[in-house]
Ligand SMILES: Nc1ncnc2c1ncn2[C@@H]1O[C@H](COP(=O)(O)OP(=O)(O)OP(=O)(O)O)[C@@H](O)[C@H]1O
């Protein structure tokens with residue numbers, strides 16, 4: 001994996017990311033002029049967006065404005081939609097990951113994804129977590145794999161609840177537990193970026209709070225991009241917020257600034273619930 | 277009522293609407309129930325009629341013959357090879373016939389009676405015995421009991437299927453007087469009252485035709501045919517046994533509905549059969565030879581083994597070809613193929629192919645596999661290939677439906693952790709679709725198992741007397757056997773055909789059972 005990093009700019013190497021403001025200046029992922037088309041219909045217009053490392057970037061905006069579409073660009077999940085075409089550059093570690101020469105399979109092992117609805121494999125809890133490491137050959141031995149499963153589940157805050165029933169089917173977990181399992185599954189392949197598309201929309205407030213705590217915890221290690229419809233959630237978990245409207249990036253900035261002092265009228269209207 | 281019509285939900289109009297809706301509901305339920313009732317009735321009628329027929333073929337009558345394996349008869353040359361012995365049907369049969377003649381010495385002198393007596397057993401029925409002796413020459417000269425099936429028409433008679441028959445118990449016969457030849461006059465006060473009134477009643481129904489019907493009078497191993505009857509006396513022609521047996525006996529009279537000239541069995545043969553039965557030499561046993569024998573021109577010797585093996589071999593070839601190709605085709609179409617014109621056309625054509633009459637596949641098979649490739653006729657290999665073509669669309673359609681039913685979120689989840697398309701399909705989608713795919717495959721195979729027309733066209737209708745040992749041997753299949761047996765004229769084939777239908781149904785039931793089991797066991801929720 002390291003071999004693909006041919007010309008990583010020094011700014012993104014972990015050592016230089018000492019303090020907060022500096023971290024925000026050096027993006028983990030740099031999107032430039034992204035245009036996305038579904039057939040003839042354009043869903044995203046000229047979006048340029050830097051995504052900083054070790055922080056949470058929230059994407060907000062009314063339904064159908066292209067948040068999910070944009071998020072899927074970041075791990076090339078749009079490739080699986082036949083009519084979808086993505087233009088523009090997405091620079092990660094000095095490489096344009098939107099290039100045909102990049103293997104999306106390799107990319108997805110570094111950019112994990114958590115979906116709106118919990119979607120565990122209909123297998124055991126253990127198999128769910130171990131599947132990624134196994135296909136990527138990350139574990140040398142069975143003990144190694146066990147360790148990885150435990151670590152991932154611990155990081156996802158699920159270990160205590162499931163450690164006695166790792167062989168139980170994943171579908172027997174509650175919705176919130178399943179979503180944390182999906183997060184653990186994403187973590188298990190040791191990604192650098194985690195994309196979350198409305199990860200709490202199917203959960204109750206308690207489960208949501210747990211996931212939010214978890215996101216806050218994960219922020220220390222990963223670059224996280226989250227799509228959410230809840231303004232409170234965006235305000236609680238994110239450091240940066242981008243507001244989309246009709247496929248256009250209307251405004252982006254520090255979360256505090258967006259929520260307290262938006263520059264754009266449309267942003268303010270949306271945040272205060274006047275449309276959307 | 278006034279109270280009811282007052283509220284916003286309970287006024288007259290709303291109630292009227294509600295009544296109408298409820299009536300519609302009820303009507304619809306009734307339609308549904310009657311549709312299901314009709315279907316069930318038709319199905320149970322079918323199963324019942326076939327089952328009842330088959331049941332009569334589930335057992336048959338065998339006769340025991342105690343014979344001495346006289347080497348001079350079965351190995352006349354003195355140093356016959358086992359092969360020669362095993363094919364010496366005439367020798368073994370003459371042993372049996374001699375045994376019958378010993379049992380019924382009256383038949384010995386008369387050519388016609390002698391031939392009729394010989395018909396009690398089919399010549400070829402001695403074949404198993406011949407083979408047994410050939411395999412074990414030490415049996416030579418010993419006394420053994422040959423058990424062989426009774427002639428099929430007599431078997432039907434004993435099962436009551438050959439002719440309508442009324443059987444009555446008569447009163448005590450007091451005297452037996454010999455008249456001319458084998459004619460005797462039996463008498464007893466009111467002894468023949470029952471049969472006399474039966475004949476009168478019958479005459480009332482069928483007129484003078486009753487005079488052509490036979491009335492047999494039996495006691496023990498003795499049977500005579502009544503030529504004249506009054507309340508107190510009867511004149512009989514003795515068919516077999518000893519007329520004095522009637523003295524002091526209460527005989528049984530059988531009024532056989534179909535005249536002798538229109539039957540395949542004579543009164544004489546019936547008399548002998550009744551006598552053998554009385555001697556305890558006839559027993560009704562499970563008709564296992566139906567499963568262990570191959571086809572024969574004699575119903576009592578025929579079995580479905582060759583057809584069962586032929587069907588299994590054919591199914592094997594079909595499964596071997598259609599299932600993998602079907603799965604790969606459907607996986608490709610469903611998971612990998614781009615959605616464009618070409619795939620659309622392929623899709624439409626596959627759906628159309630599923631509706632093509634099977635006989636067309638037979639013609640195609642005959643032209644391509646037999647004509648062009650020159651594969652052997654009547655072979656399970658060709659049958660399997662044709663049936664594979666036939667089932668392929670079914671399997672593809674079912675497999676695609678199964679693949680479609682796997683939620684896209686599973687694919688997204690696999691891709692999301694960095695699995696390749698192949699991995700997501702083979703690790704997650706296929707296992708989840710597996711039960712559905714196999715359901716489709718088995719249902720397709722079940723359809724193929726019952727197909728007759730294409731097999732007829734590639735010559736799998738041949739009379740096959742040997743169990744095929746491989747897919748290129750001459751063979752036939754169960755549905756074809758049903759077809760050819762059902763076209764045979766003899767009455768005895770009817771229940772035999774039904775029995776083979778039941779065997780075929782058993783196969784289908786087992787296959788469907790597997791489907792149900794798979795569904796139960798692997799049904800998943802996601
Ligand atoms: N598979 C697709 N095929 C065609 N058009 C699509 C497809 N997916 C999304 N779109 C279109 O792209 C636009 C953006 O959709 P997207 O799903 O990204 O919106 P979103 O912001 O995530 O909305 P929501 O908040 O409701 O999830 C919409 O107009 C939608 O109709």
Ligand SMILES: [Mg+2]
Nearest residue numbers: 067068069197
């Ligand atoms: Mg969305």
